[in-house]
Amino acid sequence: MSLKDTPAKTPSAARLRKQAWYQQARWKRLVAMLFTAVVLAQVTGEQGARGDLFYALKENFTGSGLWIWLGIFLAIWAVREFLHAPVRAGVARIKEEAAKPASRPAELRPDDGFRLGRLHLWGPALVARATRLLSELFRTERYYRWGGLAALLGLLIVLPLLVSTFWQQVMVDQIGMFLLVAIGLNVVVGWAGMLDLGFIAFFAIGAYSAAFWTGGLPVEPPVELNNFLVIPVAVLTCLIAGVLLGAPTLRLRGDYLAIVTLGFHEIVYLTAKNWTDFTGGTRGASSDRFSIDLGFWSYEWGLDPAPYYWLQLAFIVGVLFLFIRLEHSRVGRAWTAIREDEVAAASTGVDTVRFKLLAFAIGASTSGIAGVIYASKLGFINSEMFLVLLSVLALSYVVFGGMGSIPGVLLGTAILVWLPEYLRDTVDPQDRYMYLGGLLVVMMIYRPQGLWPSRRRQRELRMTQEGTGSADALGAQPGGAQG
Known part of the structure; x- marks a missing residue:
C-alpha cells in the first residue's frame, strides 16, 4: 500500500476549533x-x-x-x-x-x-x-x-432635609467631593483614554491653594482672598499643574503614563509632608470658611453641613453643564479620536499634543474646585489627607460607573462611596473595602463596560471581544494595537 492510499489521521478543523x-x-x-x-x-x-x-x-x-x-x-x-x-x-x-x-x-x-x-x-x-x-x-x-431632570434636581435640593446630620456629612465630605474629582478624572481616563493614578494630587493642590490664599499656611500670601475668590485661583493653579504634568508625558501611553502620574502624586504628597515651613507638614494648616458680605447682607458658612451641600450641588450642576457641552464639541470628538487610535487621529489632522494637554488641564480644574470646598468645609488640612489610595478609589469609581459616561460616573461614585458608610454599623472597619473589592470583581467579570456605560465605550468592548476592533480606553497603542 502506498502512502497516498493511507487514510488521513489529522483532526478536522471543526474538532480543532472545539473547546473543552x-x-x-x-x-x-x-x-x-x-x-x-x-x-x-x-x-x-x-x-x-x-x-x-x-x-x-x-x-x-x-x-x-x-x-x-x-x-x-x-x-x-x-x-x-x-x-x-x-x-x-x-x-x-x-x-x-x-x-x-x-x-x-x-x-x-x-x-x-x-x-x-x-x-x-x-x-x-x-x-x-x-x-x-x-x-x-x-x-x-x-x-x-427636562421635567424629569428638574424633578431629580428638586429631590437633590431637598435631600439634606430628609436625612440625618451624619448622612449630610457623608454627602458633603465624601460623596460630593469624590463626584467633582470623578467628573474631572473621567475627562482624562474616559474621554481622552489616558490612565491617571495620581489624580488626587490636583485635589491636594486645590486644598493647599485655599489654605494659602486665606492666610492659613505658615507663609503669608501677597493678599488674603475670600474663599469664593480662591476658587478661580485654585482652578488656574490646577490648570498649570495639569499642563506641567502633561507636557513631559505626551509620548507615553498605558502603564508608562500611569507610572508617571503616580510619581507626580508622590512628588506633591511628599512636598506637602516634608516642606513644613510652607505647608505645615503633618501638623497641618487651617483654612477659612466660606462667607459672603454684600454690605446690606452677609452670611458665613458654619458647622452645619447642609449649606455646604447646596454649594457643592451648585458647582456640580455648573460643571456638568459645561462638560456635557464639551463632550459633544470639537474638543470632545478630538479626545474620542485620540482614545481610539492616536496615530490615526494625528494623521487626520488632530493636534494630539494640544488636546492631550487640554484633557489634563481641564480634568484637573474640577479637582481644584473640590479641594477648595473640602478645605473650607473642614477648616483644617494636612498631607495625610491626600494619600494615593484616594486616587485609586477615584479611578475605581469611574471604571465602575462607566468610563466616558457622565451619568455612569455620577451613579457609580455615589454607590461606591455610600456603600462603606452604609456598612459602618454591621461590618468591621477593616473589612468594608473588602466588600467593595468583591463588588468590583463581580462587576469586572460580568459588566466590564460599567454600570451605566456610554454607547461608544460599550461598542468598543463588544468589538474587542468579537475580535473586530482593538480600541481600548485605558491604553490605546499606536495604530490601535494592544500592548
Whole structure:
C-alpha cells in the first residue's frame, strides 16, 4: 500500500476549533467567582491569633461564613449565566413589538386590557404597546425629559432635609467631593483614554491653594482672598499643574503614563509632608470658611453641613453643564479620536499634543474646585489627607460607573462611596473595602463596560471581544494595537 492510499489521521478543523468544557468562558467565570468567594470569606472572617498561626484559616474554612459567601456568588453566577439570555431575549422581543405600527386603531384603546375576552393583551403585547406609546411620547415631547431632570434636581435640593446630620456629612465630605474629582478624572481616563493614578494630587493642590490664599499656611500670601475668590485661583493653579504634568508625558501611553502620574502624586504628597515651613507638614494648616458680605447682607458658612451641600450641588450642576457641552464639541470628538487610535487621529489632522494637554488641564480644574470646598468645609488640612489610595478609589469609581459616561460616573461614585458608610454599623472597619473589592470583581467579570456605560465605550468592548476592533480606553497603542 502506498502512502497516498493511507487514510488521513489529522483532526478536522471543526474538532480543532472545539473547546473543552473547562475552556469555556462560563466555567472560567465560575472558577473566578468561587475563588473570589473563598478570598472574601477569609479576609472578612475571624482574625488571626498570636498563639496560633492557622487559627483564622481553620475558623474561616470550617465555619458557616465560607458557605454563605459561596452560596451568594454561586447564586449570582447561576442567575447571570442561565437567566440573563432569556430575559434579554424577552426584552428584545418587547422592543421589536414596540417598533411595529399598530395594525388597527382599536388595539390602542385604553379599555382593551380590562375586557375578559381580550386577556391576551396582558402579555408582552400590552407591554410592547405601552412601551411604544411612551417612546413616541418622549420622542415628540422633549420637555418631559427636562421635567424629569428638574424633578431629580428638586429631590437633590431637598435631600439634606430628609436625612440625618451624619448622612449630610457623608454627602458633603465624601460623596460630593469624590463626584467633582470623578467628573474631572473621567475627562482624562474616559474621554481622552489616558490612565491617571495620581489624580488626587490636583485635589491636594486645590486644598493647599485655599489654605494659602486665606492666610492659613505658615507663609503669608501677597493678599488674603475670600474663599469664593480662591476658587478661580485654585482652578488656574490646577490648570498649570495639569499642563506641567502633561507636557513631559505626551509620548507615553498605558502603564508608562500611569507610572508617571503616580510619581507626580508622590512628588506633591511628599512636598506637602516634608516642606513644613510652607505647608505645615503633618501638623497641618487651617483654612477659612466660606462667607459672603454684600454690605446690606452677609452670611458665613458654619458647622452645619447642609449649606455646604447646596454649594457643592451648585458647582456640580455648573460643571456638568459645561462638560456635557464639551463632550459633544470639537474638543470632545478630538479626545474620542485620540482614545481610539492616536496615530490615526494625528494623521487626520488632530493636534494630539494640544488636546492631550487640554484633557489634563481641564480634568484637573474640577479637582481644584473640590479641594477648595473640602478645605473650607473642614477648616483644617494636612498631607495625610491626600494619600494615593484616594486616587485609586477615584479611578475605581469611574471604571465602575462607566468610563466616558457622565451619568455612569455620577451613579457609580455615589454607590461606591455610600456603600462603606452604609456598612459602618454591621461590618468591621477593616473589612468594608473588602466588600467593595468583591463588588468590583463581580462587576469586572460580568459588566466590564460599567454600570451605566456610554454607547461608544460599550461598542468598543463588544468589538474587542468579537475580535473586530482593538480600541481600548485605558491604553490605546499606536495604530490601535494592544500592548
